Amino acid sequence: MRKPARRSPLPQSLESAQVPERSDQKLAINQTQLVGHLLERGALRYTPAGIAVLEFVIGHVSQQIEADTTRTVECEMACIAAGTPAKLLSKGKQGDSVLVSGFLAARSLKRRTPVLHVTTIEFVEGIENGI
Amino acid sequence: MKLVRVALDVPLPRLFDYLAPDANPCDIGLRTSVPFGSGNKVGIVLNVTESTDQPVAKLKEVHALLRDMPALPSSFLAMCEFCAKYYQAPIGEVMAFALPPMLRRGKLPKARKTTPDLTRQNVVATPAKVDGGRKTSGQSVPTVGLPPLLVAQAAAVDAILNSRGFCAFLLHGVTGSGKTEVYLRAIASVLERGGQALMLVPEIALTPQLQARVAARFPYAHIVSAHSGVPDAARARGFLDGLEGYADIVLGTRLSIFMPLPRLQLIVVDEEHDASFKQQEGLRYSARDLAIWRAHQLDIPVVLGSATPALESFFHAHSGRYNLLELPQRAVAEHLPQVRTVDTRREKLQDGLSQALIDALTLRLERGEQSLIFLNRRGYAPVLSCPPCGWVSRCHRCAANLVVHLADKRLRCHHCGFEAMIPRNCPSCGNVDLQPFGRGTQRLENILAERFPKARISRIDRDSASTPKKWQALLDAIHAGDVDILVGTQMLAKGHDFPKLTLVGAIGADAALFAADFRAPERLFAQLMQVGGRSGRADLPGQVLIQTDYPDHALYQALEDGDYGRFARVLLAERQIAGFPPYSFQALLRAEARTVEDSLAFLAIARKAALTIADPRVTIYDPVPMKMQRLMTLERAQLLVESTNRPALQAFLSKWMETIYSQRKVGGLRWHLDVDPLEI
Numbered sequence: 122m123r124k125p126a127r128r129s130p131l132p133q134s135l136e137s138a139q140v141p142e143r144s145d146q147k148l149a150i151n152q153t154q155l156v157g158h159l160l161e162r163g164a165l166r167y168t169p170a171g172i173a174v175l176e177f178v179i180g181h182v183s184q185q186i187e188a189d190t191t192r193t194v195e196c197e198m199a200c201i202a203a204g205t206p207a208k209l210l211s212k213g214k215q216g217d218s219v220l221v222s223g224f225l226a227a228r229s230l231k232r233r234t235p236v237l238h239v240t241t242i243e244f245v246e247g248i249e250n251g252i
Numbered sequence: 253m254k255l256v257r258v259a260l261d262v263p264l265p266r267l268f269d270y271l272a273p274d275a276n277p278c279d280i281g282l283r284t285s286v287p288f289g290s291g292n293k294v295g296i297v298l299n300v301t302e303s304t305d306q307p308v309a310k311l312k313e314v315h316a317l318l319r320d321m322p323a324l325p326s327s328f329l330a331m332c333e334f335c336a337k338y339y340q341a342p343i344g345e346v347m348a349f350a351l352p353p354m355l356r357r358g359k360l361p362k363a364r365k366t367t368p369d370l371t372r373q374n375v376v377a378t379p380a381k382v383d384g385g386r387k388t389s390g391q392s393v394p395t396v397g398l399p400p401l402l403v404a405q406a407a408a409v410d411a412i413l414n415s416r417g418f419c420a421f422l423l424h425g426v427t428g429s430g431k432t433e434v435y436l437r438a439i440a441s442v443l444e445r446g447g448q449a450l451m452l453v454p455e456i457a458l459t460p461q462l463q464a465r466v467a468a469r470f471p472y473a474h475i476v477s478a479h480s481g482v483p484d485a486a487r488a489r490g491f492l493d494g495l496e497g498y499a500d501i502v503l504g505t506r507l508s509i510f511m512p513l514p515r516l517q518l519i520v521v522d523e524e525h526d527a528s529f530k531q532q533e534g535l536r537y538s539a540r541d542l543a544i545w546r547a548h549q550l551d552i553p554v555v556l557g558s559a560t561p562a563l564e565s566f567f568h569a570h571s572g573r574y575n576l577l578e579l580p581q582r583a584v585a586e587h588l589p590q591v592r593t594v595d596t597r598r599e600k601l602q603d604g605l606s607q608a609l610i611d612a613l614t615l616r617l618e619r620g621e622q623s624l625i626f627l628n629r630r631g632y633a634p635v636l637s638c639p640p641c642g643w644v645s646r647c648h649r650c651a652a653n654l655v656v657h658l659a660d661k662r663l664r665c666h667h668c669g670f671e672a673m674i675p676r677n678c679p680s681c682g683n684v685d686l687q688p689f690g691r692g693t694q695r696l697e698n699i700l701a702e703r704f705p706k707a708r709i710s711r712i713d714r715d716s717a718s719t720p721k722k723w724q725a726l727l728d729a730i731h732a733g734d735v736d737i738l739v740g741t742q743m744l745a746k747g748h749d750f751p752k753l754t755l756v757g758a759i760g761a762d763a764a765l766f767a768a769d770f771r772a773p774e775r776l777f778a779q780l781m782q783v784g785g786r787s788g789r790a791d792l793p794g795q796v797l798i799q800t801d802y803p804d805h806a807l808y809q810a811l812e813d814g815d816y817g818r819f820a821r822v823l824l825a826e827r828q829i830a831g832f833p834p835y836s837f838q839a840l841l842r843a844e845a846r847t848v849e850d851s852l853a854f855l856a857i858a859r860k861a862a863l864t865i866a867d868p869r870v871t872i873y874d875p876v877p878m879k880m881q882r883l884m885t886l887e888r889a890q891l892l893v894e895s896t897n898r899p900a901l902q903a904f905l906s907k908w909m910e911t912i913y914s915q916r917k918v919g920g921l922r923w924h925l926d927v928d929p930l931e932i
Contacts, residue, residue, distance in 0.1 A: 169674045172684050203684045229639035
């Protein structure tokens, strides 16, 4: 069995980890938006410095166009939020529909699968129902 | 021309000559204030002579011979001289160390200053006079109401009391076997004969219990406690009380071994295996070894007591140099606690706790008994790390990690004392989700609180018991039964009896099993045995659970059987093969400089010099970086010398030191010699 080729590890020193210059802003694009419902939600925890952190999973179902055809898409996205969005979402319940946006980052140095770091959050159903 | 030869607190291994027209031979041992360089210093007169090898014209006159304090006795001076010679330290530094700070500065505590008639009065030389002024000498101490002695205890007391002259005893008794009672009986008999007793304990600040017990037993005796926590004036007062013969019992840490006691008839070293008897900085002396020397000098008995004697003492006791007194039975509880290992190799631990330990804790909670979880790691977690980028909280001054202290939101280096706020995000990549890794007592406290929400949990470590007052408050709460589960470091291991404590769980003990230091297993055994001995000390049977990945290790097997002797013999056999102490004697030259190259280069030159003067019986190893190479921004290296012959090593060391003192040093380089080092 062939293992997937490992990408070079992240640079560790501060200098090489610098974000590219403003003129190359396109090279720094990392934006994800997703609507879905809350599948799982961990308990609100705090970092040693006292910042709230919440880990959760969004289940997404929608119609998308691919190769000129409409198709159904389903996926689950592991998410993490820190600070205000974490506190906001900690009040949500399972099944709530939310629109999240943020950036993708590897889970850890060893586990390179992405996690969506949610920076803004919107409860979609709540608005629709006029609550 | 009258001259005095003075020991001054300067890092030079020599004495200094001064003119002193009114000096006479009785002045040996007096403090004197002298001009030195552009300032003044206080030293001790070690000799009064007529001649000097210094140019007479250059000699200065002493400011004063301080006759307001009795001269230090010759036995005191002899011990300092021995100490200086054996540990290769300048005599002036040794003497300065042996005196309490206030006396060292040439002052006296207040009460004494107002007493007019003490000048030139040689109180020490006339014991009869001293006795006349005392209330307690010859007074018998009531023995009614005391617990009856077990056979082994009685035999031990008899052996000590019937000894004549110098005699070293090793009192090897399991925890709770009543070693303290043996000491107290021996001390009682010494007091009855009008003698003084000196009792050394590892950390007196942590053992107010013992102090209270001694005070309660000898209500009429003048007890002096001597340790670095005593305020300056009180310490000087205590020293003078000892010197003038007013003190009956001196209870103190290692530094009290220097206390001059003219009627000293017994020295006791409790928990003699404890590492704190060896000073780890400045004058690196071993109070236990000096106790043996002092007893020999004064021709009196010395008692070393321990449940897990140091291998050196164990070796001497079994080879016949010391008299072995064994207390195989517990005096207080019926049985020794049952010690069992919990195999953690297969089990998935729940926050570091095994099911067996959780069940045992639950049972104690149901029965209303106390439990203790022993984890020898302070703080919340030993390191803070950033999983996405791999950053860890390293100390920028030491080769060590900064420890997470969540209670006060700080990162601390346990080696150099560096402190910082816990960073909001990773200094390397900016991630906020920083993770504390591993487990310290603070985290264990939280884990237990979550798992046992109804239990009253108390953490005892150097952070929670930072002052004697806080420590006492914690102890009081434990004794009052206001605590169900104790989480603690080794601080709890020493000398405390908790009658309601029936379970001790040890976690994370394996770390010490494979430490590079050859004394680590010995220390681990002592520590676990001691902490295990806290359980079941009254009428309730005790249980000790040790979580380990190596349940078949000889150390744990011997612990389960409570057989220190067996384990000690295994270790001794290993040491014999490796040629380690007690089968050899060691000295370690350590150097620290800004770069490790400088340190190593200094040691390389020292090694070259050593090879030219070395006795073939002395082995000189190569300079190597120390295990913990970087400390307080200094890069450290060491050079070990070893011999199976102690006099040969000593002779070599004194010759070697001369060459090292004259050796040129790189700027910022510091070095010291550690004779009989605890760690190499």
